[in-house]
Amino acid sequence: MHRFAKPSVFLKLADTLMPWMIAITVITGGTGLYLGLFWSPADYQQGDTVRIMYIHVPTAWMGLFCYVGMAICGAMSLIWKHPLADIAARATAPVGAMFTALCLITGSLWGEPMWGTWWVWDARLTSMLILLFLYLGYMALVNAFDDPERGSKAGSALALVGVVNVPIVKFSVDWWNTLHQPASVARMDGPSIDPSMLWPLMLMAVAFTGYYFIILAIRVRSELNERRIRALQLSGLFEQGDGTTSGSALYDQGHNAGAGK
Amino acid sequence: MSDYFMMEGYGLYIWSSYAITAVAMVFLLVTSLRGLGQSRIELDQLETLLKSRRPRRSKSRDARP
Amino acid sequence: MSLSRAKSRKRQRLYLAGAALLAIAGAAALALTAFEESVVFFFSPTEIAAQSPIDEARRLRVGGLVEEGSITKVGSGETTLFVVTDMANSITVSYTGILPDLFREGQGVVAEGSMNSNGQFVAREVLAKHDENYMPREVADALKESGYWQELEAKNAENMLN
Incomplete structure (x- = not known):
């Protein structure tokens, strides 16, 4: 476990896996889209709107999956002070927030024609909205402090507290009466979805998971670069010492490198 | 064909769901890649600058802490 | 150390x-x-009956299944009368406006509104609540023929009401 937490090992692993992740994402995503939009039949009661399920449900799963991942990384960063865990948590937040927002938007676009409303304040929809706010709160918090370490401490604490919301989202439809129907896939007596509809759903879920890991690898890599830049700028400042201004010049140049482009 | 895109009258809801999802996913991918590219440029510049002062750093594309 | x-x-x-x-x-x-x-989103007709008489000013939601054969149009056809049931108790709902596409006999619905003096529920909004089963129309038709459908419907009704 700790071995993989070393940035150099992570980067090497990410390099090796990247082509595979891209291949899996493109193949499952392409097949899933084809099956979902062309091959799969309309539903007996919801007609063609069932096709919204093939993105709505995977985005909901990803919203929860990313949150659990972010909270685990947050806990690891709080307890063991792994810098990579903190970086992974920060890299996961925008992906999870995007999937949660997409889940709410596509759900709204599905709810209007089928339920007769864009939005209701039932337990499932409200807890999903809280999930989005937890992501946004985390992202605001980690960037709110000048000292990145304090930011990640506060953010990790929020991520951990918010984990309570994950089972609430999942079981809201069983614990309370809601407008949203109960679970169709992850249920005790097996999925209540016809195989012709379950296939595109599962393929899209695999594709979205692959997409998440691709974005994670990219964002972790650029965050590692940013931290290296910060460290170099600091060492550059300390090295001057002989009265020249090269240190601060170096800092400014490094700091503004991207601005001119 | 246009019958297909109508989706029994629900086309607008279905196609906008797919379109919004695609736009968001592409947007996040592009901004993430752009961020990585910018961090690489910045790091390269900083490392060549440092190397010109004391030539010992390897010219890695990414950070190797 | x-x-x-x-x-x-x-x-x-x-x-x-x-x-x-x-x-x-x-x-x-x-x-x-x-x-x-x-956190409760709606009350079943039984819960409504237990609470009655309900203040006419109180806004609440009632949920259940649309009773078979209970849908009638009144007036110029814009107002719909139907009975929402949980198999134990039922309540008559009147609603003026456009109903959701899924609205039909046997369908789960949630109506928001208030009670009037005749014990009728006057809805301001009617939403459809569907079950968690997804299948092609042919499969549904086959199930209807095989007689398994009643079992599925009973299970859904039960799901809807707890």
Whole structure:
């Protein structure tokens, strides 16, 4: 476990896996889209709107999956002070927030024609909205402090507290009466979805998971670069010492490198 | 064909769901890649600058802490 | 020496994080149990009957299944009368406006509105609540023929009402 937490090992692993992740994402995503939009039949009661399920449900799963991942990384960063865990948590937040927002938007676009409303304040929809706010709160918090370490401490604490919301989202439809129907896939007596509809759903879920890991690898890599830049700028400042201004010049140049482009 | 895109009258809801999802996913991918590219440029510049002062750093594309 | 101290500090943080998480989960569970009333999205006709008479000014939601053969149009056809049932009790709902596409006999619905003096529920909004089964039309038709459909419908009705 700790071995993989070393940035150099992570980067090497990410390099090796990247082509595979891209291949899996493109193949499952392409097949899933084809099956979902062309091959799969309309539903007996919801007609063609069932096709919204093939993105709505995977985005909901990803919203929860990313949150659990972010909270685990947050806990690891709080307890063991792994810098990579903190970086992974920060890299996961925008992906999870995007999937949660997409889940709410596509759900709204599905709810209007089928339920007769864009939005209701039932337990499932409200807890999903809280999930989005937890992501946004985390992202605001980690960037709110000048000292990145304090930011990640506060953010990790929020991520951990918010984990309570994950089972609430999942079981809201069983614990309370809601407008949203109960679970169709992850249920005790097996999925209540016809195989012709379950296939595109599962393929899209695999594709979205692959997409998440691709974005994670990219964002972790650029965050590692940013931290290296910060460290170099600091060492550059300390090295001057002989009265020249090269240190601060170096800092400014490094700091503004991207601005001119 | 246009019958297909109508989706029994629900086309607008279905196609906008797919379109919004695609736009968001592409947007996040592009901004993430752009961020990585910018961090690489910045790091390269900083490392060549440092190397010109004391030539010992390897010219890695990414950070190797 | 310092290594073991760092280790014990890590363990302390682990316990602290675990304890904090437990405390928060407990608090959340308590809060949600305490506010169960307000988390409830709708009342069944039986719950409505138990609460009656209900103040006419009170806004509430009633949920259940549309009783077979109970849908009637009144006036110029814009107002619909139908009975919402939970198999034990039922309540007559009147609604003026466009009903959701899924609205039909046997369908789960949630109506928002208030009681009038005749014990009728005047809805301001009617929403459809569908079950969690997804299948092609041919499969549904085959199920209807095989007689398994009644079993499925009964199960859905039960799901809808708890």
